[in-house]
Amino acid sequence: MLKVTIDDIPVEVPEGTTILQAARMIGGDIVPPAMCYHSKLKTSGGYCRTCIVKVEQGSAKDPRPMPKPVASCRTTVMDGMVVRNITSPENLEARAGVVEFLLLNHPLDCPVCDQAGECHLQDLSYENGKAETRYDFDKREYEPTDIGDKIKLHMNRCILCYRCVKVADQLTDGRCHGVINRGEAAEISTYIEKAIDNDFSGNMIDVCPVGALTDKTFRFKSRVWYTNPVDAHRNCDKCCGKVRLWNQGEEVLRVTARKDEFGEVMDNEDGSTAWICNECRYDKKNLSDWTIEGPAKINRHSVISANHYDTLKNIQKTTIKMMGSKPHGVKSELGAGPLDPNNQ
Ligand code: SF4
Numbered sequence: 001m002l003k004v005t006i007d008d009i010p011v012e013v014p015e016g017t018t019i020l021q022a023a024r025m026i027g028g029d030i031v032p033p034a035m036c037y038h039s040k041l042k043t044s045g046g047y048c049r050t051c052i053v054k055v056e057q058g059s060a061k062d063p064r065p066m067p068k069p070v071a072s073c074r075t076t077v078m079d080g081m082v083v084r085n086i087t088s089p090e091n092l093e094a095r096a097g098v099v100e101f102l103l104l105n106h107p108l109d110c111p112v113c114d115q116a117g118e119c120h121l122q123d124l125s126y127e128n129g130k131a132e133t134r135y136d137f138d139k140r141e142y143e144p145t146d147i148g149d150k151i152k153l154h155m156n157r158c159i160l161c162y163r164c165v166k167v168a169d170q171l172t173d174g175r176c177h178g179v180i181n182r183g184e185a186a187e188i189s190t191y192i193e194k195a196i197d198n199d200f201s202g203n204m205i206d207v208c209p210v211g212a213l214t215d216k217t218f219r220f221k222s223r224v225w226y227t228n229p230v231d232a233h234r235n236c237d238k239c240c241g242k243v244r245l246w247n248q249g250e251e252v253l254r255v256t257a258r259k260d261e262f263g264e265v266m267d268n269e270d271g272s273t274a275w276i277c278n279e280c281r282y283d284k285k286n287l288s289d290w291t292i293e294g295p296a297k298i299n300r301h302s303v304i305s306a307n308h309y310d311t312l313k314n315i316q317k318t319t320i321k322m323m324g325s326k327p328h329g330v331k332s333e334l335g336a337g338p339l340d341p342n343n344q
């Protein structure tokens with residue numbers, strides 16, 4: 001086992017563990033945000049840089065600091081490593097710069113975006129963003145397009161995290177979707193107007209951290225915070241059949257995979273990932289299709305979990321216990337945020 005310290009909290013982890021995974025083992029506020037890494041998708045991570053941390057001491061053998069912030073999702077821990085995330089003002093400043101870059105081309109259309117309330121970029125910019133931009137150029141603009149009969153692509157909102165490409169590559173046969181062009185001209189596209197049509201293609205919607213890929217059967221039906229999420233299951237011969245239903249009264253507005261506190265699709269009991277098929281996602285919209293297990297626990301900083309005061313209290317307790325005060329820089333300029341119970 002290797003010993004690593006993250007924001008003054010020691011933890012022992014097996015060899016090969018990344019800094020991000022080690023931080024997730026500790027949990028709480030010190031976990032770096034991750035927009036492109038998804039633990040259930042191989043080779044994900046390394047694209048967005050939101051997970052950067054400061055390595056103050058490389059290892060016990062070689063205590064020199066790393067000269068630049070490193071992507072915690074791609075950097076494995078060394079024995080004796082000392083890492084700083086929220087206890088480093090420089091690191092928070094660097095992350096604010098990353099957020100500013102991610103928002104260069106991202107429209108501020110949250111009031112009409114279906115992802116509002118469960119958008120990782122919305123959370124990230126609220127917690128790490130700045131009130132204004134220094135970018136004087138026009139944002140890139142694309143017309144929304146249909147990629148498949150159930151998926152709408154809003155390329156304006158895409159942050160090129162590649163998660164949907166990994167889903168297409170790892171979960172579906174005969175991938176016909178990916179990133180074309182490079183640099184400023186890079187965009188998600190289907191190969192020569194082919195449509196995505198595969199039993200597991202809907203999982204792209206679940207991994208998209210922003211509102212670039214949305215479910216056409218749910219678009220504009222409701223805001224997520226007006227729905228009642230419940231966990232439910234059915235016998236399905238294609239997938240695990242374990243889903244989350246987003247209901248309004250008796251009406252099932254949307255079916256998604258179940259996600260954990262990091263916004264990632266959860267595991268089944270056997271350790272496999274609980275991806276769901278398109279039949280469960282799009283064709284089973286009656287309550288009678290499902291066995292309801294009970295209210296879903298949404299354990300994220302989001303308006304959906306706005307009334308889950310227990311989680312908020314625990315986060316506050318961890319911060320105060322480990323750091324003796326509020327994290328450096330957090331909310332100093334932005335006022336009260338989601339960690340402040342008075343703001344709920
Ligand atoms: S469409 Fe969504 S999942 Fe795909 S690259 Fe863009 S932001 Fe990532």
Ligand code: FES
Pocket residue numbers: 033034035036037045046047048049050051052071072073074
């Ligand atoms: S989450 Fe680590 S680089 Fe994107």
